[in-house]
Amino acid sequence: xxALLFALLVWLAAWALNVWLAGSPVAKTRFGKALVPLIFGxxxxxxxEGLVRGLGIAPxxxxxxxxxxxxxxxxxxxxxxxxxxxxxxxAIPGFLIGSGAAFLTAVAIDRSPxxxxxxxxxxxxxxxxxxxxxxxILVMWFGFGxxxxxxxxxxxxxxxxxxxxxxxxxxxxxMQRDLxxxxxxxxxxTLVKLRLPAALPFVFNGLKIASTLALxxxxxxxxxxxxxxxxGFRISTEVGRLGLDMVWAEIAVAALAGSLLYGIVALIERWxxxxxxxxxx
Amino acid sequence: MSLRQTVLPILTILxxxxxxxxxxAVWMNSTWIYDQAExxxxxxxxxxxxxxxxxxxxxxxxxxxxxxxxxxxxxxxxAVTSKRSLVYHGFVTFKGTMMGFGLGIIAGxxxxxxIVRFRVMDMSVMPWAIISQTVPIVALxxxxxxxxxxxxxxxxxxxxxxxxAYLSFFPVLVSMVKGLRAPDQMQLDLLKTYGAGxxxTFLKLRLPASMPYFFxxxxxxxxxxxxxxxxxxxxTGAIEGLGARMLIGSQFxxxxxxxxALFAAAILAGLxxxxxxxxxxxxxKRMGVPA
Numbered sequence: 001x002x003a004l005l006f007a008l009l010v011w012l013a014a015w016a017l018n019v020w021l022a023g024s025p026v027a028k029t030r031f032g033k034a035l036v037p038l039i040f041g042x043x044x045x046x047x048x049e050g051l052v053r054g055l056g057i058a059p060x061x062x063x064x065x066x067x068x069x070x071x072x073x074x075x076x077x078x079x080x081x082x083x084x085x086x087x088x089x090x091a092i093p094g095f096l097i098g099s100g101a102a103f104l105t106a107v108a109i110d111r112s113p114x115x116x117x118x119x120x121x122x123x124x125x126x127x128x129x130x131x132x133x134x135x136x137i138l139v140m141w142f143g144f145g146x147x148x149x150x151x152x153x154x155x156x157x158x159x160x161x162x163x164x165x166x167x168x169x170x171x172x173x174x175m176q177r178d179l180x181x182x183x184x185x186x187x188x189x190t191l192v193k194l195r196l197p198a199a200l201p202f203v204f205n206g207l208k209i210a211s212t213l214a215l216x217x218x219x220x221x222x223x224x225x226x227x228x229x230x231x232g233f234r235i236s237t238e239v240g241r242l243g244l245d246m247v248w249a250e251i252a253v254a255a256l257a258g259s260l261l262y263g264i265v266a267l268i269e270r271w272x273x274x275x276x277x278x279x280x281x
Numbered sequence: 282m283s284l285r286q287t288v289l290p291i292l293t294i295l296x297x298x299x300x301x302x303x304x305x306a307v308w309m310n311s312t313w314i315y316d317q318a319e320x321x322x323x324x325x326x327x328x329x330x331x332x333x334x335x336x337x338x339x340x341x342x343x344x345x346x347x348x349x350x351x352x353x354x355x356x357x358x359x360a361v362t363s364k365r366s367l368v369y370h371g372f373v374t375f376k377g378t379m380m381g382f383g384l385g386i387i388a389g390x391x392x393x394x395x396i397v398r399f400r401v402m403d404m405s406v407m408p409w410a411i412i413s414q415t416v417p418i419v420a421l422x423x424x425x426x427x428x429x430x431x432x433x434x435x436x437x438x439x440x441x442x443x444x445x446a447y448l449s450f451f452p453v454l455v456s457m458v459k460g461l462r463a464p465d466q467m468q469l470d471l472l473k474t475y476g477a478g479x480x481x482t483f484l485k486l487r488l489p490a491s492m493p494y495f496f497x498x499x500x501x502x503x504x505x506x507x508x509x510x511x512x513x514x515x516x517t518g519a520i521e522g523l524g525a526r527m528l529i530g531s532q533f534x535x536x537x538x539x540x541x542a543l544f545a546a547a548i549l550a551g552l553x554x555x556x557x558x559x560x561x562x563x564x565x566k567r568m569g570v571p572a
Contacts, residue, residue, distance in 0.1 A: 015401075022401035033404065040405035061431055118290030122298075128504035129550050130511045132419075133524070133543045136531030141309075141341065215417040216512075223419075223515060224531050231420065239423040251420045258415035 007050020014043040063245040071245040072252060078229075079253055086231040087257050089146035090218035094153025095261075099210060101154065102161035103203075110169055110191070120166055127159040132220050139224040148225075153217040157210035164209075168202025169195055201276050204269040211261040215254060299345055306344040310334035313341065343540055351541040367545045373522040375549060377438060377510040381445020382503055388446060389453025389502070390495075396454075397461040397487070407458075414451050418444055419512050426513070437513070437521075445509035449502040456498030460491025492568065496561040503553045511546060523549070 018036050026032035045065045051057065052064040059067060072079065109115040135152045142148035172195050180190045222232025231250050238246040307330075314333050318325045325333070335344050343351075355367035362369060392410070395402045422444050429440040464486050472482045514524025523546045530538030 018405050019401045022404050027400070027404060036401070036404040037406075037408040041409060061428060114290050115294070116290075117287065118292075118294035121291055122294055125551065125554075128500075128554060129547050130508045132508060132512060132515075133527050133539075133546055136527055136539055137536065137543075140531070140534075140536065212415055212417070215415075216419050219417050220419045220512065220515065224528075235420055236423055239427050242427075244424065247424050251416065251424075254420045255412070255416040258417055259412055262415045 002054070004050045004054025007047050007054065010046050010050075011043045014039050014046075060242045060244055063248055067245050068248040068252065072249045075246065075249065078234075079249060081229050082231045082234050082250065083253055083257065085146060085227070085229050086149065086218050086222065087215070090149030090221070090230075091153055091214040091257075091261075093146075094150035094217065095157055095210060095214040097150065098154035098157035098214075099161050099207060102158050102206075103165055106162055106165035106169060107191075109166070111187070116166055120163065123159050123163045123166070127163055131156050131159075132217065135217070135221045136224045139221055144225040144227055149218045149221040149230075152221040153214045156213045156217040160209050160213065161203075161206045164202045164206030165199060168199030171195075171202060172198040200269075200273045204265065204273065207265045207269075208262060211265050212258060215258050215261070219254065302342075302345055306340065306342045307331055307334045309342040310337055310340050313337065339534060339536060341536070343537055347537060348540045348544060351537045352544050355541050355545065367523070367526070367541060370521060370523050370526050370542070371545050371549050374507070374510050374514065374524065374546070375553075377441040377513065377522065378445060378503070378507045378549075378553065380438060380442035381509055382449055382506040384442055384446035385449030385502055385506060386453055386499075389450040389498075390457055392450070393454050393457030393461060394483075396458055410451065410454055413447075418447050418509065421447075422512055422515070441510050441513035441522075444513040445506040448509035449506035452498040452501040452505065453495070456494040457491055460494030461487045463487075463490045463494065489568065492564065496557075496564065499557045499561070500554055503557050504550060507546070507550055507553060 018039055021027055021032060021036050021039075024032075027036065048062075049064050049066060052062055063071075109119060132152075134155055138151045138155070139148045142151050176194055176198070177190065180194050185193070219232040219235070222230045223236055226233040231254060235247050235250050238244070238250075311330055311334055314325060314330050314337075334340070336347070337343075340347065352367070355365070359366045361372075392402075392406065396407055397403070422440075425443055426437065426440045429437075429443075468486060468490075469482065472486055477485065510522070511524035511527075514522040515528055523542045526542035526545075527539050530536065530540075530542060
């Protein structure tokens with residue numbers, strides 16, 4: 001019980017510290033902006049640890065963060081193998097192929113307003129569908145290896161990307177396009193020098209959505225058949241054996257991979273669309 | 282824009298998709314037919330092969346009319362209470378979706394209110410809300426299900442709703458934070474000159490101002506909630522719901538069941554989005570927004 005009380009005290013103290021920090025001039029600095037959420041996240045872990053220890057919760061229900069960390073430390077090779085299979089071979093190639101295909105499709109139908117008017121509503125609708133449901137079918141087609149996982153990811157990211165890129169290609173203003181015309185720019189020059197750069201904020205918006213979808217697709221596809229490693233495989237088998245510390249270790253890896261992928265996209269966005277108002281702060 | 286300019290392109294694309302689908306079905310199913318013929322020691326000509334690809338029991342890719350027939354059989358071919366009826370499974374999924382959707386809206390709106398009101402909430406919770414969405418929920422899904430069964434909840438509604446809510450709260454949260462902050466300083470100042478307190482400012486200015494944002498997010502949220510529910514039905518042997526139908530089709534090697542369940546899910550998604558659109562239009566009319 002004392003562990004729980006201690007954790008609650010730490011939580012309250014940290015919350016008070018955060019309230020004070022948020023009101024102080026520190027909050028305006030970059031350091032303060034990073035510090036406050038970090039403190040909040042750390043106290044969540046302390047509270048979790050205290051809850052598990054104080055109430056004596058069985059590890060088959062909820063393992064303590066310290067137990068999960070210990071599990072991560074002892075099973076690094078296995079985690080790396082799963083990570084390589086699911087993220088490096090399944091999610092990332094699928095993400096690149098799907099986004100690339102969507103980009104090419106969007107540029108290909110760019111000169112036909114007719115096709116765009118037809119494809120946009122359909123793309124919007126398909127983007128809202130539960131495409132993960134295709135996972136069992138694609139696993140049946142492409143086998144248990146990483147190819148089927150990449151295929152699921154390709155289908156999942158294609159439509160959200162397509163809709164965003166087509167919308168982005170229409171984002172340049174009439175005035176800007178007229179200016180290009182007065183300079184005698186060809187279609188290709190206008191595309192490369194004006195409309196593609198103007199589409200970038202939309203493209204990155206789509207890429208951010210796609211980066212989380214990619215992980216979902218790669219992991220779900222493994223529930224329908226995989227080699228004897230991979231994050232989805234490990235999670236479903238360890239849940240069956242009640243090895244919840246291993247499940248949480250995989251979740252931690254998944255969270256890290258997801259945040260990392262999102263972070264990389266956001267970083268490239270900041271670097272490539274530095275001119276956009278949303279990046280100037 | 283005239284009807285011709287909006288509907289004709291969509292129909293053209295749809296027709297193109299169906300043609301491509303038939304071609305793909307012939308191409309993908311032909312291998313099996315050629316193999317069968319070779320095993321039987323006979324040969325099939327191209328003209329004989331094509332009709333055969335249209336009516337296999339377990340096609341690699343069922344042609345559209347086979348999927349349509351299976352879907353029709355599932356939707357209208359039996360009593361709605363039958364375990365083989367897609368209406369029944371669709372209703373189970375719909376129930377889960379609505380529970381998760383409701384939970385997601387409540388969580389999203391409450392969090393947004395706290396974030397807009399308290400600076401410390403904005404600084405400490407908002408980054409974690411964003412990070413929460415980069416965690417693939419499907420990694421958590423099997424665990425949420427076993428966890429809830431160990432806590433004595435034998436029924437799968439609660440874990441499904443939690444997974445659906447986890448996916449659907451985020452769009453609501455982001456839009457509501459934007460919406461509740463939409464009133465500009467002039468409007469806030471005006472309310473201050475009227476002597477309005479914090480509660481009155483919230484109810485009479487911030488909340489009405491956030492409504493367009495709220496409804497825009499609902500369409501995304503309801504689709505996300507459906508995805509969450511189906512994912513919640515996929516792992517660890519569920520028996521009810523469209524996701525479970527897909528799993529059953531996959532485990533017993535019955536592609537037609539999978540495809541029919543997939544299209545039933547697509548129809549459900551379409552209905553949900555239309556329903557949200559209607560609610561939005563009614564609410565806008567009620568609030569006096571010109572359409």
